[in-house]
Amino acid sequence: MTELSKLVRTSTGWKWLVDGKPFIAYGGELHNSSASNLNYMEEKVWPYVKDLNLNTLLVPIYWEKLEPDEGNFDFSLLEGIISQARDNNMKLILLWFGLWKNGISSYTPKWVKTDTTRFWRAKDMYGKSMDVISPLCEEAINADKKTFEKFVTKVKEIxxxxxxxxxxxxxxxIGLLGSDRDYSETAESIYQKEIPDDLAKLYNVSGNYDEAFGSNAPEYFMAYAYAQAVNQIAEAGKKIYKIPYFVNSxxxxxxxxxxxxxxxxxxxKFIPLWQKIAPEIDAVLPDIYVSDFNGVANEFAMYNNPLLIPEHxxxxxxxxxxxxxxxxxxALCFAPFGIEDFLKDPESLTGIASPAVMKTLAIDTSAWEFTNTSEYLKKSYEILQGAQTLIEKCREENKVYSFMRMNEHERGSIIxxxxxxxxxxxxxxxxxxxKSSGIILQTAKNEFYIIGTSFSYSFLSKKNRSYQVGILDYEEGNFIDGKWVGERTLNGDERxxxxxxxxxxxxxxLYQYG
Known part of the structure; x- marks a missing residue:
C-alpha cells in the first residue's frame, strides 16, 4: 500500500512526505464555484491549469452537493474530481465547504438552512439572527461530522x-462576521460561566470570559468555540483516514x-489556542492578499506551525x-487563488473581481490582477520543482540563503x-x-546556484581579506530528474x-587570487 501523506518535523524544519518522498505543493486554488460541475471542470478549468507547471490543485467539496437530502449521499462529483485529477497527473488538497465558509453558512444543504430550530443561528448583540449557524450548536456539528465521515471514507475507499x-x-x-461574539441564549449562558480548564491553563487566567480576557473576551470565546467544533469534525475524519488536516485563516x-x-x-495570535484545543488540526494556514508577505509568513511560521499558503x-x-x-x-504549499483565470482572456471574466466584492473582503484590487503572472509563475514552479532535491540537501547543511525586496525603498542586500x-x-x-526575490544554494566552498527573478548580483571577498574573487565557470541551466544540465555558458559582457x-x-x- 502507498504510504499515506504526512507532515513530519525534522531537525531542519517541517517536511511534507507524499508517496514517502519530500513534497512541496506548487499549486493553485480554484474559484469557489468551479468544482460544482464536472463539465465545467473539463472545459473551463483543466485546460487552463495543466500548462502552469502545477503539481497540486486546491478544490472545494460542498456539503450541499454531497448530501442534498439528509442521509442520502451523492459522491459523483467527488469521484469525478479525483478521476480528473489523476488524468491530469495532479495532486489534490480538498477544501471542505461544510458548516462555515468565509464566516457564514452558505454551503450547508437546504435541509440544514431551513431547519433553524435544530440548526440554530448565532445572534448579534441586538438579538438578531445571523447568517451563520452557531459553533455551539451540537446538532449542527454532529450533522457536519457525520457527512464529513462519509466524505473521508469515500476518499479513502477510492x-x-x-x-x-x-x-x-x-x-x-471560519469566524463570526458582523458581531464580536454569539449572543444567543446558549452562548450567553456559557460566556458567563467559568472558562474551561484547558483555556485557563493555556493562558494562566481564571474567572468567566470577561474576568479572564477583559475587552478581548468575545474573540477568545469564539476562538475556543470554533476550535472545539472543528476539532470534533477533524478528529472524526482522522480516525478514518490519517492524512494532514488544515484550517485556513x-x-x-x-x-x-x-x-x-x-x-x-x-x-x-490564536495558533497556540488551536494547537491546544484542536490537536487534530495539523497546521493553521494564512490566506495572503496583503502586500506584507514577510510579516504574515513570519507570524504563521511561529509556534512550530508548518507554513502552507492555500490562497495567495x-x-x-x-x-x-x-x-x-x-x-x-x-513553505510546504504555495497557491495563488483563482488559478484557472491565469491563462484566460481577462475580458472574459466576471463576478469576484468586481471592486464592490473586493471592498467587502478588504482586498486591494491590485491583488486580483494577473497580467503577466502566468509566465512568471509557470517558470518559477518549473525551476523550484527541479531544484527541490538540491534545496533539501543544502537546507540540511544550512547552506540556503534567501532574499526579497520588502519595499520600494530597498535597493539591495548583502548575503x-x-x-x-x-x-x-x-x-x-x-x-x-x-519584485526581486531569490534563493542562493551553496553546494561547495566555491560553487553556488542562484535562483530567482529581477535582480543583479556579484561576489565579493570577505572584509579585511586580501584575496580577489574570480569566476571559473558561469552558466545557465536547469535540473532535470535531479541532475544539473548546463545550457548557455555566460562570459564576456554577461559575466x-x-x-x-x-x-x-x-x-x-569561483576561485580566489591575488
Whole structure:
C-alpha cells in the first residue's frame, strides 16, 4: 500500500512526505464555484491549469452537493474530481465547504438552512439572527461530522492506493462576521460561566470570559468555540483516514475589531489556542492578499506551525514571494487563488473581481490582477520543482540563503557566507514584472546556484581579506530528474554584469587570487 501523506518535523524544519518522498505543493486554488460541475471542470478549468507547471490543485467539496437530502449521499462529483485529477497527473488538497465558509453558512444543504430550530443561528448583540449557524450548536456539528465521515471514507475507499488527495482543509476562513461574539441564549449562558480548564491553563487566567480576557473576551470565546467544533469534525475524519488536516485563516489585515474580520477565526495570535484545543488540526494556514508577505509568513511560521499558503494574491509584482516562501520559511504549499483565470482572456471574466466584492473582503484590487503572472509563475514552479532535491540537501547543511525586496525603498542586500559576501542589487518593480526575490544554494566552498527573478548580483571577498574573487565557470541551466544540465555558458559582457530577469537558475564556480 502507498504510504499515506504526512507532515513530519525534522531537525531542519517541517517536511511534507507524499508517496514517502519530500513534497512541496506548487499549486493553485480554484474559484469557489468551479468544482460544482464536472463539465465545467473539463472545459473551463483543466485546460487552463495543466500548462502552469502545477503539481497540486486546491478544490472545494460542498456539503450541499454531497448530501442534498439528509442521509442520502451523492459522491459523483467527488469521484469525478479525483478521476480528473489523476488524468491530469495532479495532486489534490480538498477544501471542505461544510458548516462555515468565509464566516457564514452558505454551503450547508437546504435541509440544514431551513431547519433553524435544530440548526440554530448565532445572534448579534441586538438579538438578531445571523447568517451563520452557531459553533455551539451540537446538532449542527454532529450533522457536519457525520457527512464529513462519509466524505473521508469515500476518499479513502477510492484513493488510498493512489494518494491523489494529499490533504483536507476543514471549513474555510471560519469566524463570526458582523458581531464580536454569539449572543444567543446558549452562548450567553456559557460566556458567563467559568472558562474551561484547558483555556485557563493555556493562558494562566481564571474567572468567566470577561474576568479572564477583559475587552478581548468575545474573540477568545469564539476562538475556543470554533476550535472545539472543528476539532470534533477533524478528529472524526482522522480516525478514518490519517492524512494532514488544515484550517485556513482570513487574516487580520489591519487592527480591526472582531466581527469586522471573522471573530474567533484561526488568526496568528490564536495558533497556540488551536494547537491546544484542536490537536487534530495539523497546521493553521494564512490566506495572503496583503502586500506584507514577510510579516504574515513570519507570524504563521511561529509556534512550530508548518507554513502552507492555500490562497495567495495574483499580481505579477508579488508572485515572486514563492522564492522567499520556499527559501526563507520552508513553505510546504504555495497557491495563488483563482488559478484557472491565469491563462484566460481577462475580458472574459466576471463576478469576484468586481471592486464592490473586493471592498467587502478588504482586498486591494491590485491583488486580483494577473497580467503577466502566468509566465512568471509557470517558470518559477518549473525551476523550484527541479531544484527541490538540491534545496533539501543544502537546507540540511544550512547552506540556503534567501532574499526579497520588502519595499520600494530597498535597493539591495548583502548575503554573507563563510568565504564570500554576495551583493544583491534589486531591479525596480514595475507593473509588468515581479519584485526581486531569490534563493542562493551553496553546494561547495566555491560553487553556488542562484535562483530567482529581477535582480543583479556579484561576489565579493570577505572584509579585511586580501584575496580577489574570480569566476571559473558561469552558466545557465536547469535540473532535470535531479541532475544539473548546463545550457548557455555566460562570459564576456554577461559575466561583467551578472543578472537574472525572468525566473532562472544560474550556476557559478569561483576561485580566489591575488
Amino acid at each position: 484513493d488510498e492506493n493512489n494518494q491523489t488527495v494529499i490533504g483536507i482543509q476543514v471549513q474555510n476562513e 482570513w487574516i487580520e489585515k489591519y487592527p480591526w475589531r472582531p466581527g469586522v474580520h471573522p471573530s474567533g477565526g484561526p488568526v496568528a 494574491r495574483r499580481d505579477v509584482q508579488n508572485i515572486s514571494n514563492v522564492f522567499y516562501a520556499i527559501g526563507k520559511y520552508q 554573507e557566507t563563510e568565504e564570500y559576501d554576495i551583493k544583491i542589487a534589486y531591479h525596480p518593480t514595475t507593473k509588468t514584472a515581479p 561583467y554584469f551578472m543578472r537574472i530577469d525572468m525566473p532562472q537558475i544560474q550556476r557559478v564556480e
